[in-house]
Amino acid sequence: xxxxxxxxxxxxxxxxxxxxxxxxxxxxxxxxxxxxxxxxxxxxxxxxxxxxxxxxxxxxxxxxxxxxxxxxxxxxxxxxxxxxxxxxxxxxxxxxxxxxxxxxxxxxxxxxxxxxxxxxxxxxxxxxxxxxxxxxxxxxxxxxxxxxxxxxxxxxxxxxxxxxxxxxxxxxxxxxxxxxxxxxxxxxxxxxxxxxxxxxxxxxxxxxxxxxxxxxxxxxxxxxxxxxxxxxxxxxxxxxxxxxxxxxxxxxxxxxxxxxxxxxxxxxxxxxxxxxxxxxxxxxxxxxxxxxxxxxxxxxxxxxx
Amino acid sequence: xxxxxxxxxxxxxxxxxxxxxxxxxxxxxxxxxxxxxxxxxxxxxxxxxxxxxxxxxxxxxxxxxxxxxxxxxxxxxxxxxxxxxxxxxxxxxxxxxxxxxxxxxxxxxxxxxxxxxxxxxxxxxxxxxxxxxxxxxxxxxxxxxxxxxxxxxxxxxxxxxxxxxxxxxxxxxxxxxxxxxxxxxxxxxxxxxxxxxxxxxxxxxxxxxxxxxxxxxxxxxxxxxxxxxxxxxxxxxxxxxxxxxxxxxxxxxxxxxxxxxxxxxxxxxxxxxxxxxxxxxxxxxxxxxxxxxxxxxxxxxxxxxxxxxxxxxxxxxxxxxxxxxxxxxxxxxxxxxxxxxxxxxxxxxxxxxxxxxxxxxxxxxxxxxxxxxxxxxxxxxxxxxxxxxxxxxxxxxxxxxxxxxxxxxxxxxxxxxxxxxxxxxxxxxxxxxxxxxxxxx
Numbered sequence: 001x002x003x004x005x006x007x008x009x010x011x012x013x014x015x016x017x018x019x020x021x022x023x024x025x026x027x028x029x030x031x032x033x034x035x036x037x038x039x040x041x042x043x044x045x046x047x048x049x050x051x052x053x054x055x056x057x058x059x060x061x062x063x064x065x066x067x068x069x070x071x072x073x074x075x076x077x078x079x080x081x082x083x084x085x086x087x088x089x090x091x092x093x094x095x096x097x098x099x100x101x102x103x104x105x106x107x108x109x110x111x112x113x114x115x116x117x118x119x120x121x122x123x124x125x126x127x128x129x130x131x132x133x134x135x136x137x138x139x140x141x142x143x144x145x146x147x148x149x150x151x152x153x154x155x156x157x158x159x160x161x162x163x164x165x166x167x168x169x170x171x172x173x174x175x176x177x178x179x180x181x182x183x184x185x186x187x188x189x190x191x192x193x194x195x196x197x198x199x200x201x202x203x204x205x206x207x208x209x210x211x212x213x214x215x216x217x218x219x220x221x222x223x224x225x226x227x228x229x230x231x232x233x234x235x236x237x238x239x240x241x242x243x244x245x246x247x248x249x250x251x252x253x254x255x256x257x258x259x260x261x262x263x264x265x266x267x268x269x270x271x272x273x274x275x276x277x278x279x280x281x282x283x284x285x286x287x288x289x290x291x292x293x294x295x296x297x298x299x300x301x302x303x304x305x
Numbered sequence: 306x307x308x309x310x311x312x313x314x315x316x317x318x319x320x321x322x323x324x325x326x327x328x329x330x331x332x333x334x335x336x337x338x339x340x341x342x343x344x345x346x347x348x349x350x351x352x353x354x355x356x357x358x359x360x361x362x363x364x365x366x367x368x369x370x371x372x373x374x375x376x377x378x379x380x381x382x383x384x385x386x387x388x389x390x391x392x393x394x395x396x397x398x399x400x401x402x403x404x405x406x407x408x409x410x411x412x413x414x415x416x417x418x419x420x421x422x423x424x425x426x427x428x429x430x431x432x433x434x435x436x437x438x439x440x441x442x443x444x445x446x447x448x449x450x451x452x453x454x455x456x457x458x459x460x461x462x463x464x465x466x467x468x469x470x471x472x473x474x475x476x477x478x479x480x481x482x483x484x485x486x487x488x489x490x491x492x493x494x495x496x497x498x499x500x501x502x503x504x505x506x507x508x509x510x511x512x513x514x515x516x517x518x519x520x521x522x523x524x525x526x527x528x529x530x531x532x533x534x535x536x537x538x539x540x541x542x543x544x545x546x547x548x549x550x551x552x553x554x555x556x557x558x559x560x561x562x563x564x565x566x567x568x569x570x571x572x573x574x575x576x577x578x579x580x581x582x583x584x585x586x587x588x589x590x591x592x593x594x595x596x597x598x599x600x601x602x603x604x605x606x607x608x609x610x611x612x613x614x615x616x617x618x619x620x621x622x623x624x625x626x627x628x629x630x631x632x633x634x635x636x637x638x639x640x641x642x643x644x645x646x647x648x649x650x651x652x653x654x655x656x657x658x659x660x661x662x663x664x665x666x667x668x669x670x671x672x673x674x675x676x677x678x679x680x681x682x683x684x685x686x687x688x689x690x691x692x693x694x695x696x697x698x699x700x701x702x703x704x705x706x707x708x709x710x711x712x713x714x715x716x717x718x719x720x721x722x723x724x725x726x727x728x729x730x731x732x733x734x735x736x737x738x739x740x741x742x743x744x745x746x
Contacts, residue, residue: 034512035512035515045343049342049343051348051356052342052343052346052348053342055346055348055356055358059358079339079341079342082338082339083339086335086339090710091710091714094714095713095717098713098717099717099718100511101670102717103713104458104511104512104515105667105670105709105713106709106710106713108460108663108666109667109705109706109708109710110710112660112663112702112703112706113706113707114706115702116702116703117343118343119699120699120700121343121347122347122348123347126350127348127349127350128356129356130355233659237516237520237523241520244513244516275530275531276527278523279524279531282520282521282523285516285517285520286505286506286517289506289513289516289517290509293508293509
């Protein structure tokens, strides 16, 4: 039971990170109707920028960890958001009225560009950092000595995710931008006729998605203590699985899907086999798409002729 | 449905020099922010595990300058070419010339390919490269059935390549079966897996289908890596037997082909044999595809590509249509895989990554989805290009990705955009009114 509880905590933390990435997928799919295949790599870029900023700040002699983390978070979000904006501008916007498969193929190309760009720029080796946030709480200690740990970093990951999700939900449901986004999601032409700047709204979607991916990148860096140029691929597919599981286009769904994938992966590793944890995640993607294509909270897709 | 933003429309036509410089300046500024940390600061883990960093501001400056200059050039080119659409006006003389070249290009290429081992007999490097190109031509033609004809975006094609390769490798090393027995088996097994993948994804389309096939390809690769008892895991399978000339080995033993023919043995014989083997397999793929296109099933594939809903409305069984497309494409992938295994003599999961799928897909897309000649030329350009830049190993995939994006922007239909339906009405027929009565139309 204690082992189960510990895995539950670990799974929820991992799921929060997946959920943050999944929001980027689900938003872009909702508005533009394409799978932003490069989004996993945007997450990776976010991790790298966080790492580099962190390194620079440490070398200036700054010691207050909360201040450092706040600056790292803001810088990483800002620059990664610019990456998201640029990617949309270069690779997706010219293709908006091209044939069906074009944006997908362009996105695959973009994913290769980002992966290899960071390999060329930062080298192929794994970049480790020493643990930044240490310590934690012992929740429960059983008679046979098994301890349920809740580390500070886990608390930070979950709290950051909740706060961001709250801000983001407010953004989509209460602001002008959110209303524009929902309008574009329903009908771009009609939205444009009613004075919504469609191009700008789509750009903002990519910007927000990339910023959230950067947060996920920072959390990943703090939680696992390393980044490498290839981490975006598998994380991206899993986050996409999360978005599909939750119902693509639905924001709470993406978060729910992320948590589900994180839990499934953690429990699978804990009780079955670590080697096949990715196989488990990918199999879930296939099974969900076959039996539940609309996901947990998604709307059924109406086919227009 | 075309929503042209006012800024791009005006910028492309009436931008003066100040506006031009302003655009370039803004682009350079964006580039500065993008590259400042990622390129400007290089991190590396030291020997003690501590991360160190050093600066590379020169590289950033060079990149920013390149973006500045590049955006001026692109903007000027855009003004010079004019708005999109005018470039399609090709003089008729050039058009007839092009079609003439197009008609004779395929036979000329085929004859040249047949003669490659004769011309380059002494140049082992060129022969090896030619075999590699032909392998990708075959893979491209195989995937073309799925993507180009049936319009099903398959990102996991490498899985079938892997199934074919491992089928032959395991059957040959464990049971000692000959290549010629295993080749059809590899094709059948790959086709079987194709159907196995096809069944669940029947209801999916477009992007969803792409992601599921990608996941399928990754699952196959991960299973190969982790099922160590069967596949040897990351170490792969080695000592895969070489193919024989229908039972006669190609070595310098007394029973070898050279000894039987009474000619001096040379290791090049085997290379030349492999060359003609893959050429024959590739041509088989091409021939089957061309024949199938003229059969009802091929027509159904093309109809499916154009409009699935209309297909169903016309009573085409989309289930069997999709499954046969998957199975046919997978079978050719399996053949190519078996050939790959026998040529290399060693296979490992590293040969079957997603990159490989993307490369084959890029060949099909660059070739213009559905055009057999285009795919062959694209394979030649792609693999040849990769060889040219072999010294720039790390930049290769970067350039590959950029090329994929640029092709999608400039020529989304590929180099030879041939997607016209094979059948169309040439003449309008007048139908008498009694034929189009209600219920008979």
